[in-house]
Amino acid sequence: MSVSALSPSRALIGVTGLLQVVSLLGLVLLLLKAAQLYLRRQWLLKALHQFPSPPSHWFYGHKKEFEEEGELPYLLKMVEKYPRACVRWMWGTRAIVLAYDPDYMKMVLGRSDPKDQIIHRFAKPWIGTGLLLLEGQTWFQHRRMLTPAFHYDILKPYVGIMANSVRVMLDKWEELVSQDSHLEIFGHVSTMTLDTIMKCAFSHQGSIQTDRNSQSYTQAIRDLSHLLICRLRNAFHQNDLIYWLTPEGRWNHRVCHLAHQHTDAVIKERKAHLQKEGELEKVRSRRHLDFLDILLFARMENGSSLSDKDLRAEVDTFMFEGHDTTASGISWILYALASHSEHQQRCRQEIQNLLRDDTSITWDHLDQMPYTTMCIQEAMRLYPPVPVISRELSKPITFPDGRSLPAGISFSLSIYGLHHNPKVWPNPEVFDPTRFAPGSTRHSHAFLPFSGGSRNCIGRQFAMNELKVAVALTLLRFELSLDPSRVPVPMPVIVLRSKNGIHLQLRKLSDPGGDKNKL
Numbered sequence: 001m002s003v004s005a006l007s008p009s010r011a012l013i014g015v016t017g018l019l020q021v022v023s024l025l026g027l028v029l030l031l032l033k034a035a036q037l038y039l040r041r042q043w044l045l046k047a048l049h050q051f052p053s054p055p056s057h058w059f060y061g062h063k064k065e066f067e068e069e070g071e072l073p074y075l076l077k078m079v080e081k082y083p084r085a086c087v088r089w090m091w092g093t094r095a096i097v098l099a100y101d102p103d104y105m106k107m108v109l110g111r112s113d114p115k116d117q118i119i120h121r122f123a124k125p126w127i128g129t130g131l132l133l134l135e136g137q138t139w140f141q142h143r144r145m146l147t148p149a150f151h152y153d154i155l156k157p158y159v160g161i162m163a164n165s166v167r168v169m170l171d172k173w174e175e176l177v178s179q180d181s182h183l184e185i186f187g188h189v190s191t192m193t194l195d196t197i198m199k200c201a202f203s204h205q206g207s208i209q210t211d212r213n214s215q216s217y218t219q220a221i222r223d224l225s226h227l228l229i230c231r232l233r234n235a236f237h238q239n240d241l242i243y244w245l246t247p248e249g250r251w252n253h254r255v256c257h258l259a260h261q262h263t264d265a266v267i268k269e270r271k272a273h274l275q276k277e278g279e280l281e282k283v284r285s286r287r288h289l290d291f292l293d294i295l296l297f298a299r300m301e302n303g304s305s306l307s308d309k310d311l312r313a314e315v316d317t318f319m320f321e322g323h324d325t326t327a328s329g330i331s332w333i334l335y336a337l338a339s340h341s342e343h344q345q346r347c348r349q350e351i352q353n354l355l356r357d358d359t360s361i362t363w364d365h366l367d368q369m370p371y372t373t374m375c376i377q378e379a380m381r382l383y384p385p386v387p388v389i390s391r392e393l394s395k396p397i398t399f400p401d402g403r404s405l406p407a408g409i410s411f412s413l414s415i416y417g418l419h420h421n422p423k424v425w426p427n428p429e430v431f432d433p434t435r436f437a438p439g440s441t442r443h444s445h446a447f448l449p450f451s452g453g454s455r456n457c458i459g460r461q462f463a464m465n466e467l468k469v470a471v472a473l474t475l476l477r478f479e480l481s482l483d484p485s486r487v488p489v490p491m492p493v494i495v496l497r498s499k500n501g502i503h504l505q506l507r508k509l510s511d512p513g514g515d516k517n518k519l
Helices: 003-047 063-069 071-081 102-109 117-127 136-150 152-177 186-202 212-232 240-245 247-274 279-284 291-297 308-339 341-355 363-367 370-382 415-419 460-477
Strands: 085-091 094-099 182-184 388-392 410-414 478-482 490-493 495-498 503-508
Touching (some): 063 071, 063 085, 071 415, 071 490, 094 102, 102 410, 117 212, 136 291, 152 363, 152 460, 186 212, 186 247, 186 460, 212 490, 247 308, 308 341, 308 370, 308 460, 308 495, 341 370, 341 460, 363 460, 460 478
Parallel strands (some): 094 410
Antiparallel strands (some): 478 503
């Protein structure tokens, strides 16, 4: 027999041996991974033994229960059943402690624990490492750098800009309700708040509310929020390689690109403006700079300016937070007032008495509408724009009730659960603005629509001003009532949205005072 006749047999033996080695190696790796997951689950079970939770599936966790009963209804059942905090199992090796007690909130927000690392990793391709995701000294530097953008001297003239943006939206509503009194408001409000933030923080010229590209941006933000939440809840999408190969991953990449195109255009437009003759020195000489100008002129402690990557991260972060959370707040406040006509009418009367024959709403008016402010606060209690805040414990913690958690645990501060906790707010589902009447008392961390501690919302005063302007001008123009055929279903998708939109019926009010109400 020739050597050449034996070669194929030897080659076959060699391939078979190689396959056996690869199969054995794969089996070993699979067993090691299984052992790692088992040990992780055992560690979690031990670490969380002091915190009760409903029975959960060993692999799917509480996924079935939350899907069947609804995200927020099931959360409220847990709030009522388990004092202070409970455990939510996402799947076998992923568990989150949900806290909804003010003492727990105070302790965690008083520390410097970082954002949950999984959320950080998933959100980074979208908003980059800006103020929302930064940690430590770099976060402190950026926070200190951006704080002057929210000085009251800066915020004062913004009230007029906000009012103009609201007027454009209300004019559009007048045209629409002349044909059909039913209106889905969230989309309109979102475009309006984007228009406001573009003009106030980024010195944008022109109307965003008539720009189709801007509408594409707001849709991209909605898509990205939904995709992020869906990924967080899917055990199979935790791996980056697997996720980016899925249709959801590819769509995520596409809408990220659309969002970045918008923010890149904002930065490019402002840079081009500053390059015009005399503009750079003119802007530098201003006593106060807007948000984007501060970023463009920024110098870090080492003397370097922000990189293009850091610049876009801050713009992406503030563009999202500055319009989407405010849009949620305004939309749910209008829904709450539509649900309670007596409070709506009392707010309208207060605003009419305040403005009288004035032709515009001003900074000074904002502190002279106490009942409207109370209604805004109560609506934000029932419908907090940011329903949850996530942290990853960087060191052990012991709570006032004696329960402890080790470092490495994912910890979620459920603002929605806190605001609906019957042990914190009696009859929490009742709309009662007098909870916020002057002289009323409550725990310092019982009401957290803008978070708390050192990492509270940097734009909280800006947001409150915009809420007041939007509510005041809307109530002067329209009477709001519910659309009984389309009751909104609150859904936490980074911000609090409605699964089926927020539909209201609007009736244009008569205008006996001529232009008095057309502010």
